[in-house]
Amino acid sequence: MVYAGLMTERGYHHGNLRVVLLQNAEELLRTDGADALSLREVARRAGVSHGAPRAHFIDRQSLLNALAVRGFERLTDAVRAALEGDAAFEERFRLVARAYVRFAVDDAALMELMFAAKTGDTDGNVHEAAAQLFHTLESAIDSGTASSSDSRERFKLLFAATMQGTASLIVAQRVTAEQGQRIVEDAADVLLESRLRAQAMPDLRIQ
Amino acid sequence: MVYAGLMTERGYHHGNLRVVLLQNAEELLRTDGADALSLREVARRAGVSHGAPRAHFIDRQSLLNALAVRGFERLTDAVRAALEGDAAFEERFRLVARAYVRFAVDDAALMELMFAAKTGDTDGNVHEAAAQLFHTLESAIDSGTASSSDSRERFKLLFAATMQGTASLIVAQRVTAEQGQRIVEDAADVLLESRLRAQAMPDLRIQ
DNA sequence: ACCTGAACACCGTTCAAGT
DNA sequence: ACCTGAACACCGTTCAAGT
Numbered sequence: 001m002v003y004a005g006l007m008t009e010r011g012y013h014h015g016n017l018r019v020v021l022l023q024n025a026e027e028l029l030r031t032d033g034a035d036a037l038s039l040r041e042v043a044r045r046a047g048v049s050h051g052a053p054r055a056h057f058i059d060r061q062s063l064l065n066a067l068a069v070r071g072f073e074r075l076t077d078a079v080r081a082a083l084e085g086d087a088a089f090e091e092r093f094r095l096v097a098r099a100y101v102r103f104a105v106d107d108a109a110l111m112e113l114m115f116a117a118k119t120g121d122t123d124g125n126v127h128e129a130a131a132q133l134f135h136t137l138e139s140a141i142d143s144g145t146a147s148s149s150d151s152r153e154r155f156k157l158l159f160a161a162t163m164q165g166t167a168s169l170i171v172a173q174r175v176t177a178e179q180g181q182r183i184v185e186d187a188a189d190v191l192l193e194s195r196l197r198a199q200a201m202p203d204l205r206i207q
Numbered sequence: 208m209v210y211a212g213l214m215t216e217r218g219y220h221h222g223n224l225r226v227v228l229l230q231n232a233e234e235l236l237r238t239d240g241a242d243a244l245s246l247r248e249v250a251r252r253a254g255v256s257h258g259a260p261r262a263h264f265i266d267r268q269s270l271l272n273a274l275a276v277r278g279f280e281r282l283t284d285a286v287r288a289a290l291e292g293d294a295a296f297e298e299r300f301r302l303v304a305r306a307y308v309r310f311a312v313d314d315a316a317l318m319e320l321m322f323a324a325k326t327g328d329t330d331g332n333v334h335e336a337a338a339q340l341f342h343t344l345e346s347a348i349d350s351g352t353a354s355s356s357d358s359r360e361r362f363k364l365l366f367a368a369t370m371q372g373t374a375s376l377i378v379a380q381r382v383t384a385e386q387g388q389r390i391v392e393d394a395a396d397v398l399l400e401s402r403l404r405a406q407a408m409p410d411l412r413i414q
Numbered sequence: 415a416c417c418t419g420a421a422c423a424c425c426g427t428t429c430a431a432g433t
Numbered sequence: 434a435c436c437t438g439a440a441c442a443c444c445g446t447t448c449a450a451g452t
Contacts, residue, residue, distance in 0.1 A: 017435085033324075035325070038424080040424080048436070049438065051427090051428085051439095055436070058427095060426065109324060116379065117379055157389075160372070161373045161390050161394065164375050164376055168371050168375050169322075169371055182364075186403055193401065194396075195396070245444060255418085256417065256419065257419085258419070259416080261447085262416055
């Protein structure tokens with residue numbers, strides 16, 4: 001049913017196998033976690049032999065990297081969606097923060113994969129997808145007029161770190177979901193009222 | 208029958224194997240990463256058969272959990288060390304923040320293991336070791352006089368999240384070490400100057 | 415009590431062979 | 434160009450047997 005449109009009568013995927021593999025891998029990641037995500041199981045679910053994925057992913061890490069890229073793209077989209085509309089800066093800022101943390105909660109295993117240490121070195125695509133996310137976060141801050149690009153960069157990084165940490169604590173189940181929600185709001189408060197924020201966006205009056 | 212012969216002649220560990228396995232595992236984790244950490248390799252390095260670890264760790268996850276517990280204990284010690292001495296609150300706060308992030312940088316793979324999503328449910332020991340860390344962080348904040356325990360709890364969680372996020376970005380190599388250092392300082396500034404901090408510790412004058 | 419070593423199922427990876 | 438299936442090395446886990 002999943003592959004209905006992708007298959008021909010012979011059951012071959014004709015170039016769509018890559019997409020099918022990724023979908024199955026994402027599903028497997030969500031339901032059973034990263035440890036259960038084996039190339040052979042993904043191939044099995046796609047109805048192909050265990051050697052078939054090799055034409056699309058040279059090894060397991062390559063598949064994981066592709067998943068991370070998709071994750072960053074989806075998170076970037078979620079942040080972008082939060083930025084749409086004509087809400088004031090402060091409100092948009094909070095919407096972005098909530099979207100970020102919500103993504104981490106809904107897709108904990110994927111989020112963990114995206115920020116796993118090893119993906120960094122190997123694959124340039126992962127790095128670029130992550131850069132895209134950071135760039136979008138930056139545009140969430142670029143609503144005021146020009147200012148020191150240094151303090152703006154620092155504010156952006158601190159914002160990312162704070163959201164990332166909140167997400168991490170929730171994902172690692174070190175805090176409850178309710179506590180997580182409150183951390184997001186407190187974090188937004190603290191960041192918005194900070195001197196660093198005022199320095200980065202001097203034209204914006206908060207509160 | 209006596210087992211004296213086993214203990215003396217042939218290099219048996221007679222009760223120390225558990226410790227030796229943990230040391231080898233920690234070393235392996237640091238040098239080659241979590242993926243390379245197999246029970247069989249750890250056993251090999253300890254000079255025992257691949258079945259030997261079973262007497263001390265029921266499965267691989269159990270060994271990983273034990274590593275996480277040791278990691279939390281070491282991080283707790285590092286935080287405690289930063290709290291010693293008679294520095295003023297603000298300075299101690301910064302020392303703790305730096306110690307936290309330094310630990311994450313020096314032992315990235317271990318840090319990742321400690322905050323991995325899966326360890327949460329399974330092992331109560333990991334949860335308790337993490338709670339000990341949080342408790343120590345709390346005592347870093349308990350220097351002022353009494354106040355709303357609610358705002359103090361919130362400040363503590365936000366502090367933990369911020370440090371955790373900074374560490375996460377560095378470990379995931381999404382920022383450079385220099386950027387990481389600056390995020391820590393900015394984070395400390397922002398937290399210390401925040402109204403939430405003032406609410407949690409009303410008797411403290413910062414700046 | 416602690417450890418050995420065979421056994422089993424599962425994996426990642428490689429590669430010649432098929433279509 | 435894309436996929437199959439055998440082959441190989443490595444693993445986690447189990448367990449009867451040894452000391």
